[in-house]
Amino acid sequence: MTAKDSNQSSPCCEPDLHQEVQRYYGEVLASTDDLKTSACCTVVQPADHVKEALAHIHDDVMARYYGCGLALPEALTGLRVLDLGCGAGRDVYLLSRLVGEQGSVVGVDMTVAQLDVARRYQDYHRERFAYSLSNVEFFEGNIEKLDELPLAAGSFDAIISNCVINLAIDKAAVLSSAHDLLRDGGELYFADVYADRRVPAELTRDPVLYGECLSGALYWHDFIALAREAGFAEPLLVESHAIDIEDREIAQKTGDIRFCSATYRLFKLSGAENRPEDYGHQVIYRGGISEQPELLDFAMDLSFPRNKAVSVSANIAKMIDASRFSSFFEIIGDDRGYLGPFRGLMYEDPFESVAADNLSGGCC
Ligand SMILES: C[S@@+](CC[C@H](N)C(=O)[O-])C[C@H]1O[C@@H](n2cnc3c(N)ncnc32)[C@H](O)[C@@H]1O
Incomplete structure (x- = not known):
């Protein structure tokens, strides 16, 4: 089943947003240069082992990278990892390198044009990494309906995602399916865009605001509540950066809502407590x-x-x-x-740390 088919069984307003997102990433954007804001941009300086892996990634894949942050946790060797909304595959190929030939990586995306680029360079990266077989697989699909894909429950050690969950309509479904797909002790480690308040519903009808990962962003408190409901106790904030909106038209529409990109890590744990x-x-x-x-x-x-x-x-x-x-x-x-x-310092609020952040904007 394709993402298009699965949209047809969705509630009335769902297909439009999905189709807008597919159009935005499949047709409107040809590369990161076409973005209007820094929301789908990464300001984080990669660590040395990531820089080494980045040097192998094909330019066409790099050109269509629209992630907003760091989605690569530590200690990946030998793991089986899923990338939700993998786009043209930059993070999938970085992971392919970082998990090594014994590990494996699955990428899921609903935009065929993005997947076409990802798949085109599968053999290129296998050769670059000197693997006898590719350790990468791509599926066309909707991350809100992961149960429609041939992915077994409990079969992933880690799930990553980079600037995608804000674009999902049913964010609770994404989080709870991710929880199902992780093994016990597995982690969801992902970068996304958050707002400092609930974004008014009318802004989600603006295809550019939505496509640029702004108006679908969760109010961060709602995200923490959804994560807990999905079964992830004690979400941990890894880092966050302010998002500058330099485009005047977009800034006028978003008004004084503040946005940031943040990375959280969420572990699947049995017997976890509801608070620290x-x-x-x-x-x-x-x-x-x-x-x-x-x-x-x-x-x-x-x-x-x-x-x-x-x-x-x-x-x-x-x-x-x-x-x-x-x-x-x-x-x-x-x-x-x-x-x-527990009285130790533990941030959940991604806006608490962005005040001191002077790295924002200008990355694209
Ligand atoms: C901002 S881009 C990020 C792509 C990729 N993670 C990267 O870092 O380059 C968002 C991607 O999410 C995909 N996407 C959005 N909503 C989706 C959904 N419900 N199911 C599958 N893919 C989705 C889009 O097709 C697009 O490729």
Whole structure:
């Protein structure tokens, strides 16, 4: 089934928005130069291991990259990863390199023109990475209906997405299907656009505002609530950057609504608590993650220096214990000595950190 078919069974207003998005990314935009705002742009400087991988990516794929942030978590070797809304495949091919030949990457997108570019360079990247077989697969499909694709529940170690969920109409469906597709201890690590308040419904009818990833953006508080409803306890903010709207016409329409791009990491955990609780857990990073051997930056204001005990909430101890990170850590404590709510610093609000952010805008 194609995305077009699946739209036909959707509620009345859904096909228009999907078709607008497909038109925007398939026909209106030919490259990042055509974007009108910096919303679908990345201001984050890539780490060295990502720069190395980027050097292999074909120019045509790079030209159609419309991501807004960092969607590449650490310690990817050997993992099976899904990219929701993979577009022309830049992140899929970066992941292909980072997971290595033993890992695998699946990309899903509903815009055929974007997928055509991604698929065209599959063999090119296999050869660049000297893999005997490609470790990449692409599916045309709607990320709001992932159960229509041949993807087994619990079969992914990580799911990423870069500037896509704001474009989805049924964002709750995307988050809950991602939860289903992850194995226990797996993580959804994704960059997206957020607003500092609910965006008025009439702005979603503006195809440019919607296509530029602004008017579909979730009010960040609503995102946290949806993430929890989907089963992801304690969403962790990794980083955020302000989005400058320099186009006067667009700025007039959005008024004083503020937007930012932010990366969150959400772990699928059984038995997680609804809020950060303190049971006296400490975790010690023992090193071994090649791209961050001395200091693992896990989330905003949560870093793990090698060989140093760091106090964490029970949920974070569980995230480490249940995930691929467990082999790099020692965990001290158990769930018996309850001390009260966890008092450590833990940002959820992506706008709290953008005030001090002077990297915004101008990236495209
Ligand atoms: C801003 S672009 C980002 C593409 C890619 N992640 C990148 O970083 O270049 C948004 C992409 O999401 C896709 N998309 C939006 N809504 C979708 C949906 N409901 N299902 C599948 N793909 C979707 C669009 O087709 C488009 O390729």
